[in-house]
Amino acid sequence: MALDLSDTLVVGISATALFDLREADAIFQDAKRNDPKNALESYRQHMLESEDAPLADGTAMPLVKALLDLNQYCSPGGGEPLVEVVVMSRNSPETGIRVFNNIRQRQLAVSRHAFTGGESVVDYLKAYDVDLFLTTNVQDAQRVIDGHHCAAAVLKQPPNDSNHLPEGQxxxxxxxxxxxxxxxxxxxxxxxxxxxxxxxxxxxxxxxxxxxxxxxxxxxxxxxxxxxxxxxxxxxxxxxxxxxxxxxxxxxxxxxxxxxxxxxxxxxxxxxxxxxxxxxxxxxxxxxxxxxxxxxxxxxxxxxxxxxxxxxxxxxxxxxxxxxxxxxxxxxxxxxxxxx
Known part of the structure; x- marks a missing residue:
């Protein structure tokens, strides 16, 4: 029987919204300008070499933690979660290992992912029952809004200090x-x-x-x-x-x-x-x-x-x-x- 998420708040989030991946992006963009034929391989090699390296928090990390904390109020004995977070990335599964590792290192209760190897993730929002899609990609957010798929936003860079944000609420x-x-x-x-x-x-x-x-x-x-x-x-x-x-x-x-x-x-x-x-x-x-x-x-x-x-x-x-x-x-x- 398929999982019923009709009463669950489902948030789809890009890897760049969850983590700060600007360094990896700069490597890709620089290679694309100077050696476009090998840009993908340069990016792939960087991601493989840094698979175990920690990533700084992206803009949406405090939100994701606060959302997932709400599942402590789920009814005893199971049932559907109150909140579900899905990480959705254009990375390939191989280059996405660094993202998977950082999710585990932070012990985030995220079990569903979509890694599309260069394709837009927007086509998969309905399949995951996403209610809110957060990304740093302007075109993806625009497609979501134009298609009336769900709510969507293009996230700004992380604030200067997020340590003041409340916990437990x-x-x-x-x-x-x-x-x-x-x-x-x-x-x-x-x-x-x-x-x-x-x-x-x-x-x-x-x-x-x-x-x-x-x-x-x-x-x-x-x-x-x-x-x-x-x-x-x-x-x-x-x-x-x-x-x-x-x-x-x-x-x-x-x-x-x-x-x-x-x-x-x-x-x-x-x-x-x-x-x-x-x-x-x-x-x-x-x-x-x-x-x-x-x-x-x-x-x-x-x-x-x-x-x-x-x-x-x-x-x-x-x-x-x-x-x-x-x-x-x-x-x-x-x-x-x-x-x-």
Whole structure:
């Protein structure tokens, strides 16, 4: 009988999101420029020679640890896990041994993998029932968003210090418009300005917003919370929405979440206040936003990921929607680390 993961939160993660593989990627890219015929062999040789070498944590490592810790709350006697993490990599199985070794060295409870030897891993997301895909590869994330496979983000470089992140509790922060909710309200703001946006949201406060690319993930996180112990003082999962909205655009957010039957622990309506300082105080294991305007400062403080717009979105005309600093692009040939 096939494993039923319908009630399990499944996170697919690239090797470059889990570990810092920039050195290996630099070797591949340098060889590709100077000796393209032997670039793959140079990369392969480096990975074989360093199979037992430790890797530094990637941006998503704190999140993965916090997610896997939730399985301590599984019902006695087995049953499906609360959370499943799948490592998905363009490396070949042979060059991926270094990744396998580092997973074991850290005693991460990751048992499922997909190593595709240069092919995109996106085609296998459905097979693994992935709800969230985290990568450093821009093209892969874009394919996921355009195909409506699941939520996806392009991770920024690791923050300067992740030792301050809490243990014993998973914390996730989301932007609102074009992430949890669709982009229709943000388009009003872009096209007509702040006053029209505020008037539109106040007028429609009782009209639920359409779902955005992360709505399904948020709803599944909410169902996950229902299966976990909860008290006034503590919950193993804490969710925040950190949005540039302010009154009178705030009620539509809260009423939409109520309509969806979704509970979030904290909401911050900032109205122009820097998101980075709020995130520094909240200390999430990951923050998702659609604009580099907010991510540039946030990513230095907390693990962060950019949510791509769909390729046909009018928001791609905005300067905030096109910056991909710190992210990696696909290669035409077999991957170095940058191709996951």
């Amino acid at each position: 998973l914390r996730i922060a989301f932007d609102g418009d074009a992430v949890i909710f669709d982009e229709s309200s943000e388009l009003v703001y872009k096209a007509e300005g702040l006053d029209s946006f505020l008037a539109n949201e106040d007028r429609k406060q009782d009209v639920p917003m359409p779902a955005g690319p992360y709505a399904t993930l948020l709803k599944k996180l909410s169902r996950l919370q229902d299966r976990l112990p909860f008290s006034v003082d503590y919950s193993p999962v804490r969710i925040a929405i950190v949005t540039a909205r302010n009154a009178p655009a705030e009620l539509r957010v809260i009423k939409t979440l109520r309509h969806w039957g979704v509970y979030v622990d904290e909401v911050f309506f900032l109205g122009g206040i820097d998101k980075a300082q709020v995130l520094k105080a909240f200390r999430p294991h990951i923050f998702f936003d659609d604009q580099d305007l907010h991510l540039e400062r946030a990513a230095a403080l907390v693990p962060s990921g950019r949510v791509p717009y769909s390729s046909g979105s009018a928001l791609n005309q905005s300067p905030e929607g096109v910056s991909v600093e710190g992210e990696t692009h696909d290669n035409d040939s077999e991957p170095g680390a940058s191709a996951c």
